[in-house]
Amino acid sequence: MLARQRQEVILDEVRRTGAVQVGELVQRLGVSDMTIRRDLDALARRGLVEKVYGGATSTIGASTDEPGFEAKSVRQLAEKEAIAKLAVEQVQPGSAIGLSAGTTTWTLARELDEVPDLTIVTNSVRVADALQQRGRVDRTVVLTGGVRTPSDALVGPVAVQSLRSLHLDLVFLGVHGMAPRAGFTTPNLNECETNRAFAEAAGRLVVVADSSKWSTVGISTIVDFDEVDLLISDQGLPPDARELLGEHVELLLADRRPTEEDE
Incomplete structure (x- = not known):
């Protein structure tokens, strides 16, 4: 050939x-x-x-382009793993936490083994599968909806209404992009409503997003920078982004482990 x-x-x-x-x-x-x-x-x-x-x-193209889960899962692997290890340090035993859909939150779900007695609320089919495969003996609540997005999120009015009745200690929110003026965004309008409900249910809201998300803008804003308590990203975040974000939100930057890609 x-x-x-x-x-x-x-x-x-x-x-x-x-x-x-x-x-x-x-x-x-x-x-x-x-x-x-x-x-x-x-x-x-x-x-x-x-x-x-x-x-x-x-x-990656227009603001409504939404790669599927498999496509996103092979991007920025080392960064996502480093972010997940830093994010799990924020979780206290016995707490109720929310995990939105996304490959970074899915990576985080696989790091939660050592934190006991959690109630985990998610609208992600992939996150729920990861938790089940790792044999968690505590409670995982999977929100239902009417639409399954390319990122394998369950979204819709049923999921939104369920979230509005919940009070979560901590919510980890995955995003498609983060940029000045736009804030934290998604390319999916239906998923945006569910993620906003997650944010409103959070006692503390943590966005987990690798540095490649900077300057990427989805069609719909989930939350503005000022509405987030903590952003966990990685050392690849540019200096101007660190300065701007630091004016609005607490910022933690994870160190990625070297991979064969770096050699």
């Missing part, structure tokens, strides 16, 4: 699923790891894909 043919196959798969992994492409196309990486480099130079650790995802 010629390089152009391989790249068309890769691009079709990215458009269909939102993300590809190098290892899967090696097996499917019967070529070497380095050949696939060169193909991804070529597609990235043309602006057709975004390279990430171990593969590539679709490029």
Whole structure:
């Protein structure tokens, strides 16, 4: 198969699923790891894909573009893990916490093993699955809704109404973007309403967002900077962003662990 043919196959798969992994492409196309990486480099130079650790995802476009969970789950892996380890330090035993949908909150869910006696409220199918797979013996409340979004969030009036009757000690909110004037945003209008209800139910509101979210703007604002108690991001956040955010919200920056991608 010629390089152009391989790249068309890769691009079709990215458009269909939102993300590809190098290892899967090696097996499917019967070529070497380095050949696939060169193909991804070529597609990235043309602006057709975004390279990430171990593969590539679709490029981020307009304010209503919403990559699926699989596409987002392979982005900024080291940063999300570092953020999750810092975020779990905010959780006290015996508390009631909320986890919105998203790959960072999903990563955090897998770090909650050592915190006992939690009541966890989530509208995320993926978060609920992660908690169940890790054998939590305490209570997990899964909100129902009428719509399942590309990020596998359950949203709608039933979920919003349920949240309005709850009082949570701590809510971790995942976001699509954060930017001056826009605040913390999402590309999904339905999910925005549910996330706003999460924020209103929070005794303390913590946004977890890696530095790649800076200057990204979704169509709808969930909360403004001033409405958030704590933002946990990573050391990749630019100096101007740190200064601006620091004027509105407490800021914690996690140190990512080096990966093969850095070598």
